[in-house]
Amino acid sequence: MKGKILPKTTRPFAVAAAWLLTATLGSTAASAVPPSDAVAGSSCSVRVPGAEYVIGACLADLTTAGTEASGHTDPNDWAGLEAPGTTNPSGVEGVQLDGYFPDTSKTNTNHGWHHDAQFVIRLPEKWNGGLVVAGPPGVREQYANDRLISDHVLARGFAYAATDKGNTGERIFEDGRRPGDAIAEWHERVAQLTVAAKQVAARHYGRRPAKTYMAGASAGGYLVRWQLEHNPGLFTGGVELHGVLLTPAAPNILDTAPAALRAYPRYRDNVPGAREEMYAAGYPAGSEPTWEFHYRKLWDSLQRIVREEIDPGYDGPKEGGTPFCPPNTIQGCDTDYVYADRPAAVHRVVERLSLTGRIKRPLISLQGTLDALLPITRSGDVYARMVDETGRGGLHRYYRVTGGMHADGLYPALPKVAQAMSPCFASAFDALTAWTTRGTPPPASHTVPAAAEGADRVNGCGL
Structure with a gap:
């Protein structure tokens, strides 16, 4: 593993320097599961359509509680993204597939592959019939959402797939032949992985996913919006957190x-x-x-x-x-x-590369009122207006979270007023699934008030 992982007591604010939109600190070179983590009686090898290379492992725990120890995640990839004291679910048995699709760029060094278009697919033993696909924030890699998204959806029974978006690190602009190509590749890699992951689930479980959701934060949130605007046939709905805003006119x-x-x-x-x-x-x-x-x-x-x-x-x-x-x-x-x-x-x-607001599937958006990287009045508020102006407001819920910031790792800077966004994200995902499976509409768009005095603002958030 490249880089030194800081102790958990100092990591959140210090490692936020790894940041949401710059290179990660390092990569885990995991390629084989230790025998003690093997799950007897499970098939650990599933072909991924279109992939150039895949390795599989049966794991006793697909969540970070298990994969951090077994080397099937990269803690540096999600360092600085959560508040001290964050607790996540654990204990999800299943199969993990790591691999890559054909690509010419080599910025992602995970597993020692030096190959972009890497992905991870996790298939829980107890499957609920659904799939969640994610792209990482900024220019991080495929494990960046393991704490924010993967742990929570796996515990709910969903299969999970994530991509590195096809290029990583501080010099993504070296990828592609013309301006914008590196970002445009993000769109393609999400769609590519979604199609492949659906087929993987069908082979592994004997049936295709009944529901497929897109989830992401920051640059990953931008991709949620983009996919629901342009590739609605692939998804049932999406949830995004402080998505990047790209529009032809300012603000952007x-x-x-x-x-x-x-x-x-x-x-x-x-x-x-x-x-x-x-x-x-x-x-x-x-x-x-x-x-x-x-x-x-x-x-x-x-x-x-x-x-x-x-x-x-x-x-x-x-x-x-x-x-x-x-x-x-x-x-x-x-x-x-x-x-x-x-x-x-x-x-x-x-x-x-721009967003239009013309979403064609249900979308839940969240942004913190204290976001100082992508200010809410020039980002989330603007996209919500765009959706309304296109007449798609019925498909959208937008929650402005009082005290929320762009990275929960910044929580120690404002401990008396900050609200961690991770539990808000989990609540929004549950609201989305209820909306799209049972027809239960989420609360109307609104500003989520500050938590009551004494409430757990690190692990709790009601919409």
């Missing part, structure tokens, strides 16, 4: 961070008016204790990675921009980036 992900990169250093230096500039750009009041962390670890990297993928000509031949350049100091500084002023060709790239 390309015009959010530069404002913070300009205003925050002056706020830190107590320049009058800088705090108000941050608020005007959407960064929420109350999230100030997290701004220094976001400035050092998130805003700059987010802007440079996404901008280089979509608009590589902005900084000429330089790849990845110039970190933390002050305003008006060098040509092509991302701090000075103004999306609205960029050429029409750049806007066409964004349009190719």
Whole structure:
């Protein structure tokens, strides 16, 4: 395993530097299950249609309580994404398949494969007939959702499949032949895995999944929205958490961070008016204790990675921009980036990748009111309006979670007011399944109030 895993007492805030939208700290080189973890009488080998390579293992526990010990997950991939004290279900026997589809890029080093388009499929012994498919946040890998999504859906009896989206790490912009290709591949890899996982389930259980859901957070949330807009035939519905917003016109992900990169250093230096500039750009009041962390670890990297993928000509031949350049100091500084002023060709790239709001399957969306990476007023609120404006509001529920942030690993920064988003996500998933199987409509879209004094805001969240 590459990298050193920090003790759990220090991991959440410290390893949030691994972040949602940059490279992971390391990868687990798991390829064989220790004999003590084997489950007698189970078939550990299932062919995955279209896969170039697959390994299978029968595991006594498919959740992270078991896979972390057996080497069938990568804790670095989900480090920094949960609050201290988070508890997850465990004890789900079944089969895990790890492999990859044909691909030419090699950024994912899991298992020592140095091959992208990697996936994991988990098939619980006690299956409820459903399947959940996920893409990771940012440019993490296929195990990033093991705590947020996999553990919970496996405990409910769902099969689970996740993809690395076809490219990983800080230099995703090197993949593909033209601007936007790396992100466009994310769409293809999700659909590819979904089709294959349905066939895998049919072979393993003797019947195809009756219900298939898409789930994800951040960049994975963007993919949930995109799939329900463009590939509704593959899914019964979806649940997404603080999805990235890509639209041809602002606000979108390309015009959010530069404002913070300009205003925050002056706020830190107590320049009058800088705090108000941050608020005007959407960064929420109350999230100030997290701004220094976001400035050092998130805003700059987010802007440079996404901008280089979509608009590589902005900084000429330089790849990845110039970190933390002050305003008006060098040509092509991302701090000075103004999306609205960029050429029409750049806007066409964004349009190719854009969301429309025209969802065709039920979708539940959540975002925290203290999200300081993708501010809620310029992200989740905007997408909810887009859905309503297309006349699809009946298929959508949107919950603004008071005190929620972009990563639960930031919970220690605001312990008195923060609400962990993980339990909200689990509640939303249960609401989605009730909606699509029993016809029980979820609560109307609303702002979820702050938890009552003394309530468990790490493991509890009612919608």
